[in-house]
Amino acid sequence: MHSLRRTRLTLVVASVALLAACSSAAAPPSAAVSVTDAWARSSSATASAAAAYATITNAGPTADALVGASSPAAATVEVHETVAMGSPAASGGGMMGMQPVARVEIPAGGSLELKPGSYHVMLIGLARDLAVGDTIDLTLTFEKAGPITVKAQVRAS
Numbered sequence: 001m002h003s004l005r006r007t008r009l010t011l012v013v014a015s016v017a018l019l020a021a022c023s024s025a026a027a028p029p030s031a032a033v034s035v036t037d038a039w040a041r042s043s044s045a046t047a048s049a050a051a052a053y054a055t056i057t058n059a060g061p062t063a064d065a066l067v068g069a070s071s072p073a074a075a076t077v078e079v080h081e082t083v084a085m086g087s088p089a090a091s092g093g094g095m096m097g098m099q100p101v102a103r104v105e106i107p108a109g110g111s112l113e114l115k116p117g118s119y120h121v122m123l124i125g126l127a128r129d130l131a132v133g134d135t136i137d138l139t140l141t142f143e144k145a146g147p148i149t150v151k152a153q154v155r156a157s
């Protein structure tokens with residue numbers, strides 16, 4: 001009788017350990033950073049690149065940083081910032097360009113909005129045209145929180 005009881009106890013302990021392993025594997029490395037409202041701009045047949053946007057919130061006590069992005073929808077995915085081109089002295093200003101950025105900090109308790117005219121994710125070498133209503137997977141990689149994959153809805157420009 002005694003030995004049977006011990007076996008049962010061992011089984012219970014084993015299944016609790018399994019459950020714990022499962023839930024830690026399913027949860028992201030850090031729940032502090034979340035990505036919401038992800039969307040991408042629809043692309044025309046002539047364009048091979050499109051921009052994607054999202055809101056990143058850092059609810060944690062320490063700063064984190066966006067350090068990269070990827071998507072099965074494009075060959076290359078970069079984090080870009082929109083910048084004013086040319087010198088301030090140049091006439092007829094207002095030309096905007098963009099450049100890759102390696103790291104964008106998200107302060108503790110703060111947020112970063114990827115939006116038109118600011119930081120954005122650039123999908124370069126699209127696998128196919130992005131039509132309004134499509135959904136693509138977008139993975140944002142953070143220094144501390146690691147990769148977070150979200151669904152980005154394709155919207156009209």
Ligand SMILES: [Cu+2]
Binds near residue numbers: 098
């Ligand atoms: Cu860009």
